[in-house]
Amino acid sequence: MGPxxxxxxxxxxxxxxxxxxxxxxxxxxxxxxxxxxxxxxxxATADSASIQVTIKPRQSSSVEALPFAKETLxxxxxxxxxxxxxxxxxxxxxxxxxxKAFSEAGVLEDAPTGTFGxxxxxxxxxxxxxxxxxx
Numbered sequence: 001m002g003p004x005x006x007x008x009x010x011x012x013x014x015x016x017x018x019x020x021x022x023x024x025x026x027x028x029x030x031x032x033x034x035x036x037x038x039x040x041x042x043x044a045t046a047d048s049a050s051i052q053v054t055i056k057p058r059q060s061s062s063v064e065a066l067p068f069a070k071e072t073l074x075x076x077x078x079x080x081x082x083x084x085x086x087x088x089x090x091x092x093x094x095x096x097x098x099x100k101a102f103s104e105a106g107v108l109e110d111a112p113t114g115t116f117g118x119x120x121x122x123x124x125x126x127x128x129x130x131x132x133x134x135x
């Protein structure tokens with residue numbers, strides 16, 4: 001038979017709820033990963049609009065660290081959500097730059113489609129675009 005739980009143990013958790021409209025399950029999982037060494041994160045669906053995370057200290061961690069863990073989780077999830085949104089907005093540009101670099105190196109058979117360059121730089125005869133683009 002295992003140890004009995006006491007009322008004091010029930011308060012040794014922190015709860016954080018994330019709005020699904022703002023935070024994907026993937027970014028919540030990434031945020032929980034950063035706490036995994038010292039804390040156990042239990043992820044549950046609170047309702048269709050939110051994700052709930054229960055943070056429990058591991059034996060090597062103290063209960064006093066729970067407020068810091070909660071703040072860290074909120075900050076990490078916010079950071080990962082921002083990175084996810086930036087990646088979604090800039091992935092096309094990143095892919096075009098990589099394709100252009102590989103095509104100029106002779107790695108690709110065909111040049112990438114799309115416009116590569118800055119109109120302001122193209123108008124400046126001494127600009128970086130002229131140096132790189134018309135050698």
